[in-house]
Amino acid sequence: MRVPLPAQVLQALSTLEEKGYEAYAVGGCVRDYVLGREIHEYDLCSAATPDELRACFAGKRIIETGLRHGTLTVILEGTPLEITTFRSDGQYSDARHPDSVQFSRSIEQDLQRRDFTCNAMAYSPLRGLVDPFGGVLACHRRQLKAVGDPEKRFSEDALRILRALRFASVLGFEMDEETAFAALRLSNSLDRISRERVAKELNLTLLGEYAADALRRYSGILIRTLPPLAPMPETPQKTRFHMYDLWEHTLQVIARTPPDLSLRWAALLHDSGKPAAMTVDEDGTTHFRGHPTLSAAIADDCLKGLKQPLRLTHDVHELVLYHDDRFGPDNLRKWLSKLGLDLLTRLLRLQYADIAAHAPAIARRADKTLELIPMAEALVREGACLSLSDLQVNGDSLIGAGIPKGPAIGETLRYLLEMVLDGKVENDKEALVDLAQEHMREIW
Ligand code: ATP
Ligand code: MG
Numbered sequence: 001m002r003v004p005l006p007a008q009v010l011q012a013l014s015t016l017e018e019k020g021y022e023a024y025a026v027g028g029c030v031r032d033y034v035l036g037r038e039i040h041e042y043d044l045c046s047a048a049t050p051d052e053l054r055a056c057f058a059g060k061r062i063i064e065t066g067l068r069h070g071t072l073t074v075i076l077e078g079t080p081l082e083i084t085t086f087r088s089d090g091q092y093s094d095a096r097h098p099d100s101v102q103f104s105r106s107i108e109q110d111l112q113r114r115d116f117t118c119n120a121m122a123y124s125p126l127r128g129l130v131d132p133f134g135g136v137l138a139c140h141r142r143q144l145k146a147v148g149d150p151e152k153r154f155s156e157d158a159l160r161i162l163r164a165l166r167f168a169s170v171l172g173f174e175m176d177e178e179t180a181f182a183a184l185r186l187s188n189s190l191d192r193i194s195r196e197r198v199a200k201e202l203n204l205t206l207l208g209e210y211a212a213d214a215l216r217r218y219s220g221i222l223i224r225t226l227p228p229l230a231p232m233p234e235t236p237q238k239t240r241f242h243m244y245d246l247w248e249h250t251l252q253v254i255a256r257t258p259p260d261l262s263l264r265w266a267a268l269l270h271d272s273g274k275p276a277a278m279t280v281d282e283d284g285t286t287h288f289r290g291h292p293t294l295s296a297a298i299a300d301d302c303l304k305g306l307k308q309p310l311r312l313t314h315d316v317h318e319l320v321l322y323h324d325d326r327f328g329p330d331n332l333r334k335w336l337s338k339l340g341l342d343l344l345t346r347l348l349r350l351q352y353a354d355i356a357a358h359a360p361a362i363a364r365r366a367d368k369t370l371e372l373i374p375m376a377e378a379l380v381r382e383g384a385c386l387s388l389s390d391l392q393v394n395g396d397s398l399i400g401a402g403i404p405k406g407p408a409i410g411e412t413l414r415y416l417l418e419m420v421l422d423g424k425v426e427n428d429k430e431a432l433v434d435l436a437q438e439h440m441r442e443i444w
Contacts, residue, residue: 008076021048024122086110092156150182158189162201169208187224199306206264212255231275256353266319269299296321385427
């Protein structure tokens, strides 16, 4: 096997080898090469200790990323490269970080501490592939298999459980039976992982190409990190509008949304309020009145709990809150004015996915929602009046037309905008002034 490596990586590897230290590209880059996937970063490892690494790259810019654990970053021709000393990890007492690390001169030992066999491969142009645990085979089988005893490996570091979920989603892999069993059994220990790390892994999981499959297979792991979703898999949807139960419907919506973080989170959470909103008729028909408001509150809880950025939390809240509203050519300006083109476009994509994941009689209508996107774009392009500042009148012109100074001005402008958005008046100065005066007479 010959892995084509970028010039800076080759340079770093040969610098180390020339000084007598074994050196390899390792982990994700080797896995992604075997899978024929685009390689997005190259991590290197070497027999050189941190001090020896520093000496090898004397004169180059070095960032001491995690020197205690044997990691430093060298900048070669503008490209940062992370290089880690071969090591084996000591005891873990916090389900996340080794209490100590021992540097090692053996690549096999270094590979042994890595999480999954597909990630425990190293490659050097000089020495070829090092694959002591069958990583290539695991890639061909699309299998996530813990290196060593899965119970032990997940107990050492619970983040590996979420990494498994993430790799299942991104790569379309499945855990082998033993690994999956241990992951689920130990998923309680996910409580001990920092919320930020959980958020990072869940974000990557939601963006994965196989997100719906991974979340279907490993829903138990996901729910451990997002407890408000726990009732979803047991919630039926017995109405003629639906063909899936609540969880399968949710997964079908995720599968139909483009890989945008706010959209995927909104897809996951859009119906999370349904279990609490559910009522059942005598004939067994289910109703979920008012569920978007409850779902939006759950979305807030989940995203704030994970300390997600405010922007993401806000957008997901809006998408979830309005996912069930009615959108059409007649009210498009109103929605555009309320949400702006970017968020409205995402909302329409969410609603498309939602409708398409209903029973066929409903799903047939989904395209109608998508057709609104170019219409909204055209309204913006044509400079449609969407905000107070777009109105052909302002405070001064209203005062000139006899509207009293003070709060009446703002109130009248808002009224005029609403009438324009509803298509009840043209955005034309004379028409607006007339309407303003009429409105004034009505409210006095
Ligand atoms: P990607 O970069 O595509 O997200 P990766 O496999 O390169 O995936 P990184 O987080 O960059 O993942 O880690 C690099 C390598 O370090 C992994 O391939 C794996 O060998 C090892 N590794 C990372 N995190 C852990 C962990 N928590 N436990 C054990 N090994 C790990
Ligand atoms: Mg990586």
